[in-house]
Amino acid sequence: MTRRKFFETANKIFGFFLILLGVFTAEDKKKKSAGEKIIIPENLNEGFNFIGNVIVVKQSKTLVAFEARCTHLGCLLNRNTGNKIVCNCHGSEYNINGEAIKGPAVKSLNKLVIHTDKKSKNLYVYV
Known part of the structure; x- marks a missing residue:
């Protein structure tokens, strides 16, 4: 060769x-x-709803979804006090719009797009 x-x-x-x-x-x-498909139940409470790795905020007929991970170090968010989401790990707090209002987190929560299944009419998000 x-x-x-x-x-x-x-x-x-x-x-x-x-x-x-x-x-x-x-x-x-x-x-x-x-990502993982999370179905949003129909019977949501007003305010914060923690569904696995997702936070769905219901205000009247409006729904907004956020990834339930603290933007500081990624801890799972699964608790609220009044109108704030609170991180159990380091105490970061977020308002109802997902904005960081108390550190150590400085970035807002990641907003998720809510989709509608054309056949079943169920709402869902990908995480």
């Missing part, structure tokens, strides 16, 4: 593996972006 032929073959093999790597990386990103 000539030197030229060797490098042509090596480049083809290397290119093939790069394409495979791109395909697997794209599939992995697609899986991560979909």
